[in-house]
Amino acid sequence: MAAPAGSLKPPLWRDVRVLRVVGQVAFVIAVVVIFQQMYLNATFQLAERGRELSYDFLDSRAGFGVKEHFIAYSPNRSFWRVFWVAVTNAMVVTFAGIVLATILGVIIGIARLSPSWLLRKITQAYVEVIRNVPALVQIVFWYTVVILAIPRLKDSISVFDVALISNRGAAIPAIRGGEDFGMWSLGFLCAVVAAVFVWRWRSKVFDETGEPHYRFLWSSGVLVAVAGVAYILLGDPFSIETPEIGLRNLKGGTQVSPEFAGVLIGLVVYTAAFIAEIVRGSILAVSKGQKEAAEALGLTPGQQLRYVVLPQALRIALPSITNQYLNFWKNTSLGFFIAYPEIINITRTMINQAGHELEVFSLVVAIYLAVSLILSFLMNVLNRSVALKGGR
């Protein structure tokens, strides 16, 4: 079995297939060695100071207060608890923020292509200014220049006597459930189901007979009627609590702190500018024939946008918007500068109380990474569900 072509085979060091394997192996070795050295160096340095890598301190008492928390907390809870307080604080801003930024971004993205010259120019100016100023500058601006300049507590601005705004926070009325609130919620759920059912029925009638459907009127009427009957039957299952001006803070209602508002507004305005550009680009990417076909069918410009262009544009936009969501999550760390108790703010205090910089930093890295990965996983699932099937 002598190989007659043997002399044509290149030597090993010039064989592309061999070189590829060798290159990859060398890369893996380099990565493993670098990380191993970093780990050994860190543990060696700690040992030199008589310390070792340990996360046990997380179970000891934190001891410091936190301004706002969406999970229960007191200074007597552990460092673990206060870390989760920080994470939930950052998450709440993120989830509220990406919803608002998406709405604002889509509206501005559409307005960028509006037939109105004024609207086009205003939104263009917005996008150009916002995109080119650092997020930190904007957050500090919103907080110090705008929010802190709102009148003080005793001169709070009252909006129609239901909402209050001051530089110690803003508050809107809150629903406070009574004893039978659970029962009523069940009733409300029934009302929603009934409303959906009525909506479908009216749509069917419209499709079959062509008589006006009035489905919005019908459904909302059913919703209010069922929920109202439940309310009367249960006898005041909940009450509306309107906020009032307290001695040092607003009292009652659902409150938003100035710091939360600063981070939220700053990042929503910032991120919306990027989303607007993505949306604009995606609308332009929808083939022109689609719009022309819609026009030929006699759809109004609004209908063209809503039923033909936007559904296709948002499908194109989704992967890029995911990036903006991830940026939003990471940018919450800037809240640190305006006293919002997010991850950096809290862990800074943790490090100062307990030491263990390396351990705390590793936690910070891990949580930013984990939430980013989960967020991008969820967005990928969403993307896959709306992407064109069968394509590649």
Place this chain on the structure above:
Amino acid sequence: MRSRWMRLVALLAVIALVGIACDRDTPEPVDTDNENTENGDAAQGGGLLDEVISRGAIRCGVNETVPGFGFTAGQGEPEGFDIDFCRAFAAAIIGDPEAIELVPIDADNRFIALQNGDYDVLVRNTTWTASRDGNEGVFFAHPNFYDGQAMMVRTGEFGSIEDMDGANICVTSGTTTELNLADYFGTLGLDFTPVTFAENPQLQRAFVRGRCDGWTSDRSQLAGIRSAWPDGEGGPDALEILDEVMSKEPLAPGVLDSEVALGDAINAVVNGLILAEELGVTSGNVGQMAGDPPSGPIASLLGAPVPDPAGGEAAAVDFGLGLPQDFMVQAISAVGNYGEIFAQHLGPNTPLGLERGINALWTNGGIQYAYPLR
């Protein structure tokens, strides 16, 4: 298909090999910075102390944002109480009070920077606590200032902290302050909202706008901030510092645990400056007293031969600290004794206007009490 398998197997084999290799010989970590070799030497010799002497300069980690203690006014070097202690260390160890290198450092990074060897001595209004001794590995010298946490409010708004139920309290992160705040309000059974800022300037802006009812920090810091309160906001009289002491804050200079020789040296200087005040040795008379010491303790402090009442040959005491014989003469002539330093930077005739209070000598009703230099 086969080649992909081969590649995978090769990859796994290599990873396994590397893992085994690294496991076997647990290589000496790559370590090129000289701080660690110094740390190693510290056990045998003077370590960092020797290095400071041969370098001819001492590097102090200082604050430059607290008036009176360490503050940079406009351009130029920081000045203040803590800076003068750094100069005293330089005078004592090297013989030249200007042989200093000031490393401005913020509260967060002070310990990491000390551990990294970015500077030699921490003189930065730092509270001595057990966990800083232990967790951060700092060796603290005798406290040069006994401070305490206090509360600053707009004049006339509150009579005492007990009136502050539900108040918003501005505080900077990265200090022991946040813990004391929670403990103090918790003990009184009062509710409060901490508004935690990264730095004082942002906090001040929020406080000016009425975001907070109170501002808590060490009394010395608050006095400094109040003294520099802008006239547009009503000047210092617009604010008052409540009488309550919310915590004990002994501020002390420190070095790394491994640098015992340097730690002993700066401890001797701090004690020596306090003792000098007690014995009446000032920057004005130190030269004369060193030449002709009026008493045994003064002679011993200044490294002069202690006069023998019987008229025999006088001999000087050697403390064995690795310092020059006349180190306290150098330190006192450079910056004066403890009382002089205090009066110059913090006392009633300065913008801070702090009384000596518990920082008075033990002979005057305070708690400043130095070990004997003998």
